Amino acid sequence: MKRKLVFVHMILIAAWLLAACGGGGAQATATSPAVPTSPPPAVEDTPTEAATEPMEETAAPTGTAVEAEETPTGAAATEPAAGGVVMTPVPTASEAFTLGLVLSTLNNPFFVTLRDGAQAAADEAGVELVIVDAQDDSARMTSGIEDLINSQVDALLINPTDADAVVPSIQQANDAGIPVFTVDRGSNGGTVVSHIASDNVAGGRMAAEFLCEAIGGEGNVVELQGIAGTSAARDRGQGFNEYMSENCPNAEIVAQQTANFNRDEGLTVFENILQAQPEIAGVFAHNDEMILGAIQAAEAAGRTEIVFVGFDAVDDAVEAVNDGTLAATVAQQPELMGRLAVATSVSHLNGDTVEENIPVDLSLVTRE
Amino acid sequence: MSIQTIPLKVDRRIISQRFGLLLSFLLLALVLSLLSDRFLRVSNLVNILRQASINGIVSVGMTLVILSGGIDLSVGSVLALSSVIGASLMKQGTPVGLAVGAALLMGVFLGTVNGLIITRGRIPPFIATLGMLTVARGLTLMYTQGQPVTNLPAEFRIIGAGAVGPVPMPIVVAALTFLAAYVVLTRTRYGEYLYLVGDNLKAAYLAGVPTGLVTVSVYSISGFCAALAGLVLIARLNSAQPVIGIGYEFNAIAAVVVGGTSFSGGEGTLTGTLLGVLLIETLNNGLNLLNVSGLWEQVVKGVVIALALILYQLLNRPSR
Numbered sequence: 001m002k003r004k005l006v007f008v009h010m011i012l013i014a015a016w017l018l019a020a021c022g023g024g025g026a027q028a029t030a031t032s033p034a035v036p037t038s039p040p041p042a043v044e045d046t047p048t049e050a051a052t053e054p055m056e057e058t059a060a061p062t063g064t065a066v067e068a069e070e071t072p073t074g075a076a077a078t079e080p081a082a083g084g085v086v087m088t089p090v091p092t093a094s095e096a097f098t099l100g101l102v103l104s105t106l107n108n109p110f111f112v113t114l115r116d117g118a119q120a121a122a123d124e125a126g127v128e129l130v131i132v133d134a135q136d137d138s139a140r141m142t143s144g145i146e147d148l149i150n151s152q153v154d155a156l157l158i159n160p161t162d163a164d165a166v167v168p169s170i171q172q173a174n175d176a177g178i179p180v181f182t183v184d185r186g187s188n189g190g191t192v193v194s195h196i197a198s199d200n201v202a203g204g205r206m207a208a209e210f211l212c213e214a215i216g217g218e219g220n221v222v223e224l225q226g227i228a229g230t231s232a233a234r235d236r237g238q239g240f241n242e243y244m245s246e247n248c249p250n251a252e253i254v255a256q257q258t259a260n261f262n263r264d265e266g267l268t269v270f271e272n273i274l275q276a277q278p279e280i281a282g283v284f285a286h287n288d289e290m291i292l293g294a295i296q297a298a299e300a301a302g303r304t305e306i307v308f309v310g311f312d313a314v315d316d317a318v319e320a321v322n323d324g325t326l327a328a329t330v331a332q333q334p335e336l337m338g339r340l341a342v343a344t345s346v347s348h349l350n351g352d353t354v355e356e357n358i359p360v361d362l363s364l365v366t367r368e
Numbered sequence: 369m370s371i372q373t374i375p376l377k378v379d380r381r382i383i384s385q386r387f388g389l390l391l392s393f394l395l396l397a398l399v400l401s402l403l404s405d406r407f408l409r410v411s412n413l414v415n416i417l418r419q420a421s422i423n424g425i426v427s428v429g430m431t432l433v434i435l436s437g438g439i440d441l442s443v444g445s446v447l448a449l450s451s452v453i454g455a456s457l458m459k460q461g462t463p464v465g466l467a468v469g470a471a472l473l474m475g476v477f478l479g480t481v482n483g484l485i486i487t488r489g490r491i492p493p494f495i496a497t498l499g500m501l502t503v504a505r506g507l508t509l510m511y512t513q514g515q516p517v518t519n520l521p522a523e524f525r526i527i528g529a530g531a532v533g534p535v536p537m538p539i540v541v542a543a544l545t546f547l548a549a550y551v552v553l554t555r556t557r558y559g560e561y562l563y564l565v566g567d568n569l570k571a572a573y574l575a576g577v578p579t580g581l582v583t584v585s586v587y588s589i590s591g592f593c594a595a596l597a598g599l600v601l602i603a604r605l606n607s608a609q610p611v612i613g614i615g616y617e618f619n620a621i622a623a624v625v626v627g628g629t630s631f632s633g634g635e636g637t638l639t640g641t642l643l644g645v646l647l648i649e650t651l652n653n654g655l656n657l658l659n660v661s662g663l664w665e666q667v668v669k670g671v672v673i674a675l676a677l678i679l680y681q682l683l684n685r686p687s688r
């Protein structure tokens with residue numbers, strides 16, 4: 001009897017370990033990238049979104065403002081991004097097209113800025129832009145898209161509330177022969193002409209370029225990685241490592257450890273790395289949460305020589321940049337994203353071929 | 369099965385188990401010290417203890433719950449809700465002592481709700497606390513609107529970032545928690561009741577043990593421990609995040625079970641849990657020191673824990 005019980009327990013433990021690993025992982029995938037996102041809704045519509053979406057939209061009210069102003073100061077390091085907003089040409093429309101722009105929410109500064117960028121581009125191109133705010137409600141988004149299909153817009157620019165829920169609507173637009181473009185968040189089905197979203201690989205390179213220069217091109221560098229297997233962690237890491245190995249040969253990446261996009265893990269993992277590495281020149285983390293945890297660890301240990309670079313430009317990080325504890329953080333450019341969405345759809349309607357993936361450059365938030 | 373014989377029976381088995389676990393732990397430490405010359409430095413050992421303190425505090429509560437034959441999946445969410453409430457109160461200018469008290473009370477309250485749902489509602493602990501896991505996390509997100517509460521008062525941060533002499537404060541708090549629970553478990557009638565309830569609920573009830581009260585109280589204590597761990601953690605981080613503590617139930621349950629406490633209740637000790645916590649944290653530390661790739665980390669962690677369990681199962685066999 002006892003023996004049987006022990007056996008049952010071992011199975012239970014095994015099952016629990018598995019479930020906890022799987023569940024914990026999925027949960028973390030969903031929530032951590034959602035931290036910087038528009039607060040309550042983003043955390044709800046999680047797993048599909050985190051899995052499919054290359055990038056979470058950063059709800060940094062002050063951040064976006066700071067970033068827009070600060071971009072020029074970081075210009076030396078980031079000409080393409082800095083010039084991007086103004087320089088990207090919008091083609092003039094060959095006819096008086098009407099575009100439908102469906103946004104997941106306008107209750108988030110990120111998307112308000114995106115809308116403004118799209119509107120400005122539409123005015124330049126000479127097309128009409130009809131804007132629908134789905135208020136983070138998939139049903140509202142479905143009916144909004146239906147209305148736009150019925151009023152026979154020439155193209156649909158959709159920023160889905162949910163990568164799965166939007167599929168039937170996109171198929172409906174496909175049936176009606178209306179070209180569809182997705183913005184920031186992708187769709188898990190239907191035919192989409194182009195997907196316009198931030199370029200995480202370029203963001204990783206941008207962080208590497210800044211870090212390399214800040215540490216004078218040499219010294220020990222640490223990379224705090226996001227959840228293994230997520231696209232954000234993969235792309236940001238790829239860009240960072242490519243740049244470091246190509247252009248920063250005298251810096252050595254001495255530790256690459258995952259802290260799962262979490263601030264508390266950023267703290268403990270970096271505490272351990274501090275124990276292992278007596279000399280660290282710089283740290284790059286795949287998101288701001290981890291870098292903010294690492295900064296706490298370094299402060300507690302009195303290691304003030306380290307240069308920290310984060311990613312996302314969340315409020316806390318922008319504040320840390322202003323305080324001088326964080327050297328830089330990579331920010332998305334919603335205005336440029338909106339602009340590129342309109343430019344791409346107008347090009348397509350003009351009869352030009354457009355790329356399937358339109359990467360949107362990022363910018364660097366630094367102190368003066 | 370009288371009251372006197374149970375501790376005797378438990379002790380003999382637990383001692384051999386604990387010895388096996390201690391051996392696994394020492395083996396791991398030996399391997400790590402051979403692989404990394406920085407492992408055995410005092411600063412790193414203090415570092416491990418400090419990191420272990422958060423999971424340690426949560427695991428104290430979890431040990432009591434599992435000893436009673438239950439499980440508490442809600443600790444991570446309870447930790448989050450209590451600590452964001454404490455942090456927001458402090459930010460609004462509430463005196464630190466009052467805010468800390470409110471956070472701890474919140475933990476006790478949520479734990480008590482768990483206990484009442486289980487005893488009065490007759491809902492299995494797994495389901496009841498799974499519900500609390502979701503509800504408390506949801507409330508945390510609503511309460512914070514998804515935003516972190518950052519920059520806490522300096523006098524509060526002492527419990528996470530301060531030190532008593534050379535000993536970091538989190539270690540002091542964890543040690544006191546372990547000590548208090550140890551005394552309660554081994555020196556009081558309550559402790560005796562707890563083992564009885566976990567061993568055989570019906571028999572305990574018939575023997576006159578207030579089983580309902582004992583069951584509810586372990587969940588209250590678990591909630592208290594979760595809230596306490598949360599306060600230490602946010603003091604260390606200088607920030608309370610709505611997503612803080614996700615997956616902590618897994619760490620605590622792993623530590624308790626690795627520490628030799630039986631899932632069916634009534635068997636296990638706090639010293640076992642302490643060893644379990646230290647084993648897991650030492651492993652995490654070693655993986656970081658050795659710069660093991662994130663892709664391999666989970667595999668290595670799982671294999672080492674499994675090996676430790678197998679080792680003490682083997683050592684345990686002859687004594688049966």
